[in-house]
Amino acid sequence: xTVKRLYGTYDTQSDRKITxxxxxxxxxxxxxxxFIDLNDGTYFETIQVVYDKxxxxxxxxxxxTRIGSSLRVEGSVERTPDRPQPFEIKARNIQxxxxxxxxxxxxxxxxxxxxxxEHAHLRSRTNLFTAVFRVRSLLTHAIHKFxxxxxxxxxxxxxxxxxxxxxxxxxxxxxxxxVDNPPKSGKTVDYSKDFFGRKANLTVxxxxxxxxxxxxxxxxxxxGPTFRAEKSHTATHxxxxxxxxxxxxxxxxRDDMDLAEEMVKEIIGYVMKHAEKELAFLNxxxxxxxxxxxxxxxxxxxxxxxHREAVEILxxxxxxxENAPSYEKDLATEHEKHLAKHFDAPVFVTDWPxxxxxxxxxxNDDQNTVAAMDLIVPQAGEIIGxxxxxxxxxxxxxxxxxxxxxxDELQWYLDLRKYGTTPHAGFGLGFDRMLMYITxxxxxxxxxxxxxxxxxxxx
RNA sequence: GCCUCAGUAGCUCAGCUGGUUAGAGCACUUGACUGUUAAUCAAGGGGUCCUAGGUUCGAAUCCUAGCUGGGGCGCCA
Numbered sequence: 001x002t003v004k005r006l007y008g009t010y011d012t013q014s015d016r017k018i019t020x021x022x023x024x025x026x027x028x029x030x031x032x033x034x035f036i037d038l039n040d041g042t043y044f045e046t047i048q049v050v051y052d053k054x055x056x057x058x059x060x061x062x063x064x065t066r067i068g069s070s071l072r073v074e075g076s077v078e079r080t081p082d083r084p085q086p087f088e089i090k091a092r093n094i095q096x097x098x099x100x101x102x103x104x105x106x107x108x109x110x111x112x113x114x115x116x117x118e119h120a121h122l123r124s125r126t127n128l129f130t131a132v133f134r135v136r137s138l139l140t141h142a143i144h145k146f147x148x149x150x151x152x153x154x155x156x157x158x159x160x161x162x163x164x165x166x167x168x169x170x171x172x173x174x175x176x177x178x179v180d181n182p183p184k185s186g187k188t189v190d191y192s193k194d195f196f197g198r199k200a201n202l203t204v205x206x207x208x209x210x211x212x213x214x215x216x217x218x219x220x221x222x223x224g225p226t227f228r229a230e231k232s233h234t235a236t237h238x239x240x241x242x243x244x245x246x247x248x249x250x251x252x253x254r255d256d257m258d259l260a261e262e263m264v265k266e267i268i269g270y271v272m273k274h275a276e277k278e279l280a281f282l283n284x285x286x287x288x289x290x291x292x293x294x295x296x297x298x299x300x301x302x303x304x305x306x307h308r309e310a311v312e313i314l315x316x317x318x319x320x321x322e323n324a325p326s327y328e329k330d331l332a333t334e335h336e337k338h339l340a341k342h343f344d345a346p347v348f349v350t351d352w353p354x355x356x357x358x359x360x361x362x363x364n365d366d367q368n369t370v371a372a373m374d375l376i377v378p379q380a381g382e383i384i385g386x387x388x389x390x391x392x393x394x395x396x397x398x399x400x401x402x403x404x405x406x407x408d409e410l411q412w413y414l415d416l417r418k419y420g421t422t423p424h425a426g427f428g429l430g431f432d433r434m435l436m437y438i439t440x441x442x443x444x445x446x447x448x449x450x451x452x453x454x455x456x457x458x459x
Numbered sequence: 460g461c462c463u464c465a466g467u468a469g470c471u472c473a474g475c476u477g478g479u480u481a482g483a484g485c486a487c488u489u490g491a492c493u494g495u496u497a498a499u500c501a502a503g504g505g506g507u508c509c510u511a512g513g514u515u516c517g518a519a520u521c522c523u524a525g526c527u528g529g530g531g532c533g534c535c536a
Contacts, residue, residue, distance in 0.1 A: 108497045
């Protein structure tokens with residue numbers, strides 16, 4: 001029996017004998033009886049186990065059970081309509097499976113997030129992280145379900161890549177060479193001796209490979225880890241994070257945004273349906289108004305503005321920005337925050353100046369902007385970045401030259417434009433940022449089970 | 460990489476204009492308690508005041524450097 005199943009069926013379980021396994025969340029012993037709040041991980045709520053001296057031969061041992069201990073409980077279900085909880089377990093037999101020591105750091109009280117990060121192996125036993133990580137699991141499923149329901153093909157894009165031309169930031173190198181004494185060819189390291197016969201890195205994006213698959217399966221997506229070696233110290237950056245990267249053929253930027261909007265609404269709706277207890281808790285203790293926010297996103301139409309229009313909004317804003325908004329520049333974090341607040345809803349910003357965006361984005365007819373879109377949301381910032389891809393061989397080649405991207409290394413990518421090219425588009429969704437948005441948790445380190453950030457690779 | 464704040468008991472924090480033996484709540488240990496809900500009540504144990512230097516008769520407190528963490532920004536997505 002599990003706590004989750006009991007909460008669904010306690011009406012029909014009355015007086016039936018059941019066995020539960022779980023951990024002690026709280027314990028209130030008294031002279032001849034006591035109460036244990038037991039959590040077995042299957043459900044957000046705990047279950048109250050009542051035990052008393054007359055039914056337990058090991059009463060004194062159980063009475064001394066500390067928080068964190070694991071137990072096996074035999075007993076019967078008893079309805080308690082007059083008490084805070086709808087039912088409880090009358091214990092007939094309790095065995096300590098694993099005792100918890102005196103110095104167990106997790107107490108039945110509020111802990112700081114910083115403290116819990118340093119105890120990442122235990123923090124998943126707290127209410128907050130129970131809620132966050134169950135929502136994380138549900139969100140993973142919701143995303144697969146969304147795409148699978150629409151006949152998208154999932155592909156596992158490679159984690160190791162030889163290309164450093166993806167233009168998405170600093171990469172972690174992967175090597176089997178002896179870094180203290182690498183083989184040399186003249187003064188430089190001889191990578192022909194390395195495992196792959198060339199320099200290799202951890203991927204920063206599965207997009208290019210997804211594009212290749214989209215030219216066979218039409219609608220595809222990746223869902224996997226991504227690695228960035230930037231020394232970023234912010235609440236929204238991690239060195240290892242997960243991305244969802246759909247890629248759709250015979251599609252343009254509008255189709256891309258339609259897909260992104262539909263996806264965001266549907267996956268939020270799924271979580272709201274399947275994580276009621278967790279969201280209610282987050283709504284109460286983490287972000288007041290969370291449920292209202294999610295509800296309104298599901299029922300809203302996302303704003304869609306061009307980069308030019310975004311800058312105009314910023315220029316006419318009441319407040320002063322440290323970075324002056326410019327038609328030629330990227331939006332700063334403070335600009336994104338302002339726009340998110342201005343619309344009080346997710347907002348797509350489209351048609352960005354070409355020189356601040358990646359080489360593969362489709363050049364607009366004005367020759368100055370590209371068919372790119374970012375989705376900005378309050379709190380988590382940019383959670384989606386996407387574009388229509390440049391499907392014209394000559395234009396793509398020219399753009400690569402303009403942006404100093406090595407076209408020889410990416411000949412396979414250019415080939416896709418030679419053999420039955422299609423207009424196509426895609427985007428990358430930062431999974432962990434999406435989770436921040438849905439849970440209201442303000443730091444990405446608190447939505448990743450064991451987060452990796454610069455100078456932090458414990459656990 | 461830049462700016463800023465912080466580091467005192469297992470946790471959250473007070474003490475910091477230098478001055479006796481560094482405190483509180485929770486947790487822990489022991490005891491009381493026949494229905495508790497972060498139970499309550501009583502007693503007890505528990506300290507490298509982040510580290511290293513320095514100033515001083517005297518440093519948790521002042522100065523310098525470093526380490527660690529938070530927040531803001533940048534890079535980036």
